[in-house]
Amino acid sequence: xxxxxxxxxxxxxxxxxxxxxxxxxxxxxxxxxxxxxxxxxxxxxxxxxxxxxxxxxxxxxxxxxxxxxxxxxxxxxxxxxxxxxxxxxxxxxxxxxxxxxxxxxxxxxxxxxxxxxxxxxxxxxxxxxxxxxxxxxxxxxxxxxxxxxxxxxxxxxxxxxxxxxxxxxxxxxxxxxxxxxxxxxxxxxxxxxx
Amino acid sequence: xxxxxxxxxxxxxxxxxxxxxxxxxxxxxxxxxxxxxxxxxxxxxxxxxxxxxxxxxxxxxxxxxxxxxxxxxxxxxxxxxxxxxxxxxxxxxxxxxxxxxxxxxxxxxxxxxxxxxxxxxxxxxxxxxxxxxxxxxxxxxxxxxxxxxxxxxxxxxxxxxxxxxxxxxxxxxxxx
Amino acid sequence: xxxxxxxxxxxxxxxxxxxxxxxxxxxxxxxxxxxxxxxxxxxxxxxxxxxxxxxxxxxxxxxxxxxxxxxxxxxxxxxxxxxxxxxxxxxxxxxxxxxxxxxxxxxxxxxxxxxxxxxxxxxxxxxxxxxxxxxxxxxxxxxxxxxxxxxxxxxxxxxxxxxxxxxxxxxxxxxxxxxxxxxxxxxxxxxxxxxxxxxxxxxxxxxxxxxxxxxxxxxxxxxxxxxxxxxxxxxxxxxxxxxxxxxxxxxxxxxxxxxxxxxxxxxxxxxxxxxxxxxxxxxxxxxxxxxxxxxxxxxxxxxxxxxxxxxxxxxxxxxxxxxxxxxxxxxxxxxxxxxxxxxxxxxxxxxxxxxxxxxxxxxxxxxxxxxxxxxxxxxxxxxxxxxxxxxxxxxxxxxxxxxxxxxxxxxxxxxxxxxxxxxxxxxxxxxxxxxxx
Numbered sequence: 001x002x003x004x005x006x007x008x009x010x011x012x013x014x015x016x017x018x019x020x021x022x023x024x025x026x027x028x029x030x031x032x033x034x035x036x037x038x039x040x041x042x043x044x045x046x047x048x049x050x051x052x053x054x055x056x057x058x059x060x061x062x063x064x065x066x067x068x069x070x071x072x073x074x075x076x077x078x079x080x081x082x083x084x085x086x087x088x089x090x091x092x093x094x095x096x097x098x099x100x101x102x103x104x105x106x107x108x109x110x111x112x113x114x115x116x117x118x119x120x121x122x123x124x125x126x127x128x129x130x131x132x133x134x135x136x137x138x139x140x141x142x143x144x145x146x147x148x149x150x151x152x153x154x155x156x157x158x159x160x161x162x163x164x165x166x167x168x169x170x171x172x173x174x175x176x177x178x179x180x181x182x183x184x185x186x187x188x189x190x191x192x193x194x
Numbered sequence: 195x196x197x198x199x200x201x202x203x204x205x206x207x208x209x210x211x212x213x214x215x216x217x218x219x220x221x222x223x224x225x226x227x228x229x230x231x232x233x234x235x236x237x238x239x240x241x242x243x244x245x246x247x248x249x250x251x252x253x254x255x256x257x258x259x260x261x262x263x264x265x266x267x268x269x270x271x272x273x274x275x276x277x278x279x280x281x282x283x284x285x286x287x288x289x290x291x292x293x294x295x296x297x298x299x300x301x302x303x304x305x306x307x308x309x310x311x312x313x314x315x316x317x318x319x320x321x322x323x324x325x326x327x328x329x330x331x332x333x334x335x336x337x338x339x340x341x342x343x344x345x346x347x348x349x350x351x352x353x354x355x356x357x358x359x360x361x362x363x364x365x366x367x368x369x370x
Numbered sequence: 371x372x373x374x375x376x377x378x379x380x381x382x383x384x385x386x387x388x389x390x391x392x393x394x395x396x397x398x399x400x401x402x403x404x405x406x407x408x409x410x411x412x413x414x415x416x417x418x419x420x421x422x423x424x425x426x427x428x429x430x431x432x433x434x435x436x437x438x439x440x441x442x443x444x445x446x447x448x449x450x451x452x453x454x455x456x457x458x459x460x461x462x463x464x465x466x467x468x469x470x471x472x473x474x475x476x477x478x479x480x481x482x483x484x485x486x487x488x489x490x491x492x493x494x495x496x497x498x499x500x501x502x503x504x505x506x507x508x509x510x511x512x513x514x515x516x517x518x519x520x521x522x523x524x525x526x527x528x529x530x531x532x533x534x535x536x537x538x539x540x541x542x543x544x545x546x547x548x549x550x551x552x553x554x555x556x557x558x559x560x561x562x563x564x565x566x567x568x569x570x571x572x573x574x575x576x577x578x579x580x581x582x583x584x585x586x587x588x589x590x591x592x593x594x595x596x597x598x599x600x601x602x603x604x605x606x607x608x609x610x611x612x613x614x615x616x617x618x619x620x621x622x623x624x625x626x627x628x629x630x631x632x633x634x635x636x637x638x639x640x641x642x643x644x645x646x647x648x649x650x651x652x653x654x655x656x657x658x659x660x661x662x663x664x665x666x667x668x669x670x671x672x673x674x675x676x677x678x679x680x681x682x683x684x685x686x687x688x689x690x691x692x693x694x695x696x697x698x699x700x701x702x703x704x705x706x707x708x709x710x711x712x713x714x715x716x717x718x719x720x721x722x723x724x725x726x727x728x729x730x731x732x733x734x735x736x737x738x739x740x741x742x743x744x745x746x747x748x749x750x751x752x753x754x755x756x757x758x759x760x761x762x763x764x765x766x767x768x769x770x771x772x773x774x775x776x777x778x779x780x781x782x783x784x785x786x787x788x789x790x791x792x793x794x795x796x797x798x799x800x801x802x803x804x805x806x807x
Binding site: 034035036055056057058059060061062063066067070072073074075077078081085095096099100103110114117118120121123124125127128130131132134135137138139141142143144145146147148149150153155156157158159160161163 | 376377378379381382385505511512513514516517518521522525526528529532533536537540543544547548550551552562563564566567568569570571572573574575576577578579580581584585588589591592595599602799800802803806
């Protein structure tokens with residue numbers, strides 16, 4: 001649990017850096033908003049108040065303008081895709097070359113290792129592995145598992161509500177809740193009670 | 195899924211999967227052991243290759259006389275059996291089956307032991323001509339009473355030997 | 371969509387509109403499902419008859435070894451292509467109108483590949499050894515021949531199915547979560563499991579966005595490669611009519627042509643049935659119609675080029691084959707194909723035609739028929755009329771083949787019906803995103 005910093009020097013990490021996100025269920029307050037602007041405004045307020053860890057829920061893909069104000073930005077998933085692609089092309093070509101060397105039935109006067117036709121298999125394997133690695137990476141990074149969302153999740157977040165989760169010291173809860181309300185939250189929920 | 199839902203159904207899922215997995219495993223092992231231990235198909239006459247080929251030292255070619263000049267090894271006609279068995283234990287009950295077959299003008303309905311898939315054209319003649327012993331494919335027939343198929347004639351079995359002995363490995367050699 | 375309203379109000383409306391289409395189905399739905407299952411059962415019976423009796427019950431024989439089964443395979447793989455075009459390529463090009471229809475198009479892709487994948491197996495004489503096609507160390511000491519276009523085809527279609535399924539499912543995750551949050555009881559448990567615990571969190575969205583773009587980038591070259599590989603099944607041989615370099619682009623264009631027509635054919639009834647008229651509008655149909663004109667023109671150009679190449683080659687076999695194709699036994703099919711694929715889409719040049727749903731439906735069905743005929747003409751005529759006059763012959767599908775073909779359409783419709791009733795047929799979160807922009 002990261003305590004709320006009193007000062008404002010808790011600058012978010014540089015864009016692109018993504019350490020593991022805090023475990024869910026570790027939020028103290030959850031505020032509901034009814035527009036993206038209100039949410040954006042509240043995020044700025046919370047950040048300026050010195051919060052280091054906060055999380056946003058949105059029924060749509062979060063807007064790029066918000067990313068700059070979040071603790072973590074971007075994603076490294078594409079490296080995993082690229083790694084998958086390289087694995088794929090290696091596996092595809094290796095499968096063709098090794099299998100025709102090890103199990104070579106020399107037929108039709110053709111050389112056993114013939115790269116031109118193997119390019120097709122190599123290409124398809126590149127795509128296949130890259131896609132599988134991407135999805136596996138997403139499952140890992142976004143912590144996807146076939147379980148119900150935690151109790152402090154609000155069903156409105158998949159419909160028409162925006163949410164802002166904040167970590168803070170228990171003592172500061174009322175003050176932060178007040179700040180959230182002032183920033184335009186339609187509702188503020190105590191996550192520990194949810 | 196909600197945790198209560200999972201807690202309610204997970205034991206059942208475990209039970210079902212566990213039971214069916216165990217059953218499948220046991221069945222699989224039983225099939226494999228059975229295939230290994232199976233003594234080969236029963237025959238209308240309990241003919242013993244050990245007695246004829248090992249103890250009495252009769253050549254394979256005496257009975258399977260077409261093996262060096264035909265695709266098929268040739269099963270001996272009833273007359274060839276009776277050549278000896280007219281005088282050797284003619285009253286033995288299984289030999290009576292031969293007499294019966296002779297009287298009816300039929301062959302003995304032997305059951306097939308060695309199976310090669312129908313899309314493989316195997317020719318005994320060339321293999322015998324190249325000097326391969328029957329045992330290379332058929333196993334130690336001389337010491338079998340009831341004959342069983344020693345090797346499964348998978349393509350790997352054929353191709354390994356073809357490669358080791360510079361046999362043809364083009365598709366057309368066996369698949370036509 | 372009215373812009374005066376606050377965006378979250380529109381969000382709620384979109385949510386409501388899509389999720390209402392998943393309400394408890396009526397008896398009509400069950401009747402439809404039942405009759406489709408009946409037709410599929412009939413096809414299964416025909417197929418088991420073929421397995422029991424042998425390939426003789428299909429009319430494929432010398433000289434035409436590739437009949438209706440392969441025609442159906444190429445047809446269904448082709449249908450699959452426009453789904454990825456709409457979902458991936460148009461996404462990368464930031465085409466806004468794709469949003470309302472891409473989910474249905476993607477579902478169509480997945481189900482069309484699932485239909486297509488059956489046909490190589492149906493075409494196999496010994497289906498029980500179909501695992502011989504898989505690359506694994508085996509007792510045959512023989513691996514698939516990676517130099518063969520048929521093996522490329524297995525690799526390409528398997529990859530295509532996997533990637534388009536992943537793409538389809540990835541898009542569905544936030545929407546299934548939306549359905550989960552609106553349902554109770556067992557439904558909630560099932561959608562909850564399918565939604566993979568999606569919470570609409572920023573920490574999820576930022577990786578999700580990257581994954582979606584990555585998959586779109588991967589699917590784009592894939593979609594072009596798959597039908598190229600399918601075309602090499604033919605173009606790599608030496609038969610007149612098959613052995614030509616125009617095949618890959620020609621097949622890809624044809625695939626998209628047929629796929630777009632199929633999207634229209636499916637969306638017209640679905641949008642009325644699910645009451646999605648406010649989300650899937652006439653504008654979407656008009657845009658697809660415009661793309662149909664484009665692909666129709668490519669098809670016309672390809673047909674012309676094909677004829678011209680064979681004439682200009684001066685090769686006697688090529689010229690006589692092209693002449694026979696246009697005038698011989700299969701001439702009615704050939705000209706039917708030209709009318710359906712080249713002339714019918716030209717009617718869409720008139721705005722009156724392309725903004726009229728009945729016309730659009732009629733034309734898209736005509737294109738579907740035309741594209742099926744094209745595959746039939748391509749595949750059957752070349753083998754029926756090769757180099758040696760002594761080996762010329764003809765082919766007509768047998769009852770078993772016809773029943774299996776009809777059943778394949780029922781199978782496709784069955785899967786699509788299940789999708790439309792049980793999964794959000796319009797991309798909820800992306801529709802909202804478009805409102806937000």
